[in-house]
Amino acid sequence: MLVILAAAQAQAQTPAAAPWAEKFYNPQPLADDLVLPLPCGGAMAFRRVEVPSDGWLGDRKIVIGGREEGAEQAESSRYAYVAGGFTDAGNPARRFYYLGKYEVSDLQRDALDSLAPGGACPKARMRGRLPAGGVTWQDANTLAHAYTAWLLADAPGRLPAEDGVPGFLRLPTETEWEYAARGGAAVSGTEFQQRTFPVPQGLAKYVWHAGPRSAGGKVQLTGLLMPNPLGLHDMLGNLDEIVLEPFRLSKFSRDHGQPGGFVIRGGNYLTSAPAVRSSYRQEVTPFAKGQPNRVRTVGFRLAIGAPVLPTRERLQAVRADWLALPQSVTVTSGTDALDDPVAELEVVRRATGDPDLRARLERLSLVVKANIASRNEQRDRAAQGLVRLGAFLGRKIVDDQKKVDALDKILKGRRAAQSSERLIRTSEQSLAHSRAVLADNVEYYGDTVIQAVRDYPADVLRRQLEALKVGFANRGRQGLIPFADLFAHHTEDYRRSETLDTDAWLRAFRER
Numbered sequence: 354m355l356v357i358l359a360a361a362q363a364q365a366q367t368p369a370a371a372p373w374a375e376k377f378y379n380p381q382p383l384a385d386d387l388v389l390p391l392p393c394g395g396a397m398a399f400r401r402v403e404v405p406s407d408g409w410l411g412d413r414k415i416v417i418g419g420r421e422e423g424a425e426q427a428e429s430s431r432y433a434y435v436a437g438g439f440t441d442a443g444n445p446a447r448r449f450y451y452l453g454k455y456e457v458s459d460l461q462r463d464a465l466d467s468l469a470p471g472g473a474c475p476k477a478r479m480r481g482r483l484p485a486g487g488v489t490w491q492d493a494n495t496l497a498h499a500y501t502a503w504l505l506a507d508a509p510g511r512l513p514a515e516d517g518v519p520g521f522l523r524l525p526t527e528t529e530w531e532y533a534a535r536g537g538a539a540v541s542g543t544e545f546q547q548r549t550f551p552v553p554q555g556l557a558k559y560v561w562h563a564g565p566r567s568a569g570g571k572v573q574l575t576g577l578l579m580p581n582p583l584g585l586h587d588m589l590g591n592l593d594e595i596v597l598e599p600f601r602l603s604k605f606s607r608d609h610g611q612p613g614g615f616v617i618r619g620g621n622y623l624t625s626a627p628a629v630r631s632s633y634r635q636e637v638t639p640f641a642k643g644q645p646n647r648v649r650t651v652g653f654r655l656a657i658g659a660p661v662l663p664t665r666e667r668l669q670a671v672r673a674d675w676l677a678l679p680q681s682v683t684v685t686s687g688t689d690a691l692d693d694p695v696a697e698l699e700v701v702r703r704a705t706g707d708p709d710l711r712a713r714l715e716r717l718s719l720v721v722k723a724n725i726a727s728r729n730e731q732r733d734r735a736a737q738g739l740v741r742l743g744a745f746l747g748r749k750i751v752d753d754q755k756k757v758d759a760l761d762k763i764l765k766g767r768r769a770a771q772s773s774e775r776l777i778r779t780s781e782q783s784l785a786h787s788r789a790v791l792a793d794n795v796e797y798y799g800d801t802v803i804q805a806v807r808d809y810p811a812d813v814l815r816r817q818l819e820a821l822k823v824g825f826a827n828r829g830r831q832g833l834i835p836f837a838d839l840f841a842h843h844t845e846d847y848r849r850s851e852t853l854d855t856d857a858w859l860r861a862f863r864e865r
Contacts, residue, residue, distance in 0.1 A: 387401065405827070435532045452657075454580075492645075497524065520657045593652065595615055600616045616634055737820060
């Protein structure tokens with residue numbers, strides 16, 4: 354298999370083979386699938402995994418791992434960060450990466466193996482849809498390299514590109530894998546933290562696990578079960594999946610320093626139903642009994658990545674964002690720059706002639722920069738939470754208005770019909786209560802507008818608004834986007850005038 358890469362790079366344009374039927378590579382197609390060609394007329398499907406962000410150095414802080422008793426040393430909960438390598442038209446708020454929709458199948462692996470000298474194209478059969486097992490970390494990386502080389506040579510322009518630079522096939526990182534396995538931006542924060550992604554029709558409809566009502570001790574064809582919320586199939590169960598990094602133990606909130614063998618994620622068809630979880634991870638040694646360690650329950654899926662700095666222009670944009678990272682809130686808010694502790698430390702460092710003191714001040718400056726950057730990230734998450742609250746309150750106010758209007762209409766109808774005093778009094782009480790609820794929510798909304806303006810600069814709110822809108826769209830909550838925009842507009846009005854025009858707000862809400 355190690356000769357495949359060289360063969361793929363040296364290979365000229367290969368003769369076109371008869372294309373495979375879609376059922377062999379994408380049995381459950383979706384309109385927004387990315388499908389890339391393979392040698393021998395084959396293909397491989399990928400799904401776009403959105404990672405809402407707020408700048409070129411923006412990334413998403415998530416909690417990975419779990420609290421599985423007996424596996425804490427490998428899976429304990431910890432923070433991690435994920436970001437996408439691709440953007441929509443260079444917009445850093447719309448970042449994403451691609452992940453294989455299915456585990457790489459025997460048929461797809463055989464098609465890539467055909468690139469080796471003397472290799473022959475496989476015949477497309479349904480059995481070829483079984484996921485490719487007995488794979489090592491080296492095998493998966495070699496195939497990823499060979500696939501990239503073949504695409505660049507035989508299918509130029511088909512790989513996604515960032516700033517005009519083509520991406521490349523690779524194994525997903527552990528964080529990319531777990532973020533996607535849990536449902537990514539398509540699920541709520543609460544759902545993301547659960548043991549598995551949502552399985553409303555029961556685990557067996559989504560996961561091949563041990564037992565006669567599921568896999569029955571045998572590997573199963575890819576794409577037979579329902580996908581997770583991102584449209585990815587068999588992320589849990591069927592075959593374990595290799596990821597990019599070496600295995601490390603988990604030392605509470607961080608990884609242990611010793612790297613080991615390769616990591617497999619997700620469990621397989623021999624994993625019991627109670628053991629199925631998104632945090633599942635195991636170590637596999639690269640060699641066993643003097644040979645590459647090929648475990649029949651181990652497979653893989655591919656990701657498509659992109660260079661971090663594809664162009665000089667991107668480097669300049671990243672550099673500008675990096676220089677702004679350690680700025681304190683006072684500086685980013687436009688107040689006195691002398692309030693910036695980093696700038697003050699730099700002035701003192703330059704002024705001293707003692708080399709030991711200069712070195713100590715430089716180390717202190719690094720600590721302060723890191724603390725400010727961390728605080729700014731916390732600020733940004735809090736600001737986005739406040740904009741989210743404003744959007745939900747806005748929608749609630751619209752619902753309250755509709756209820757008040759309906760109750761007012763009922764009351765007028767009963768008065769016109771000269772209904773009993775009891776019915777009229779009941780309607781009056783219901784209307785009064787609903788008007789009080791509406792007034793309370795408008796007041797709460799106003800308090801939220803004031804808090805947003807007082808606590809956060811306008812540029813912070815604007816960035817978090819855009820990131821939030823991407824998140825709403827990913828979770829199918831596009832209906833909240835107009836209310837987020839309206840909340841942002843109301844904060845801008847208040848920042849400019851320092852007055853709350855609730856009557857104008859109510860008119861604007863009625864137009865939604």
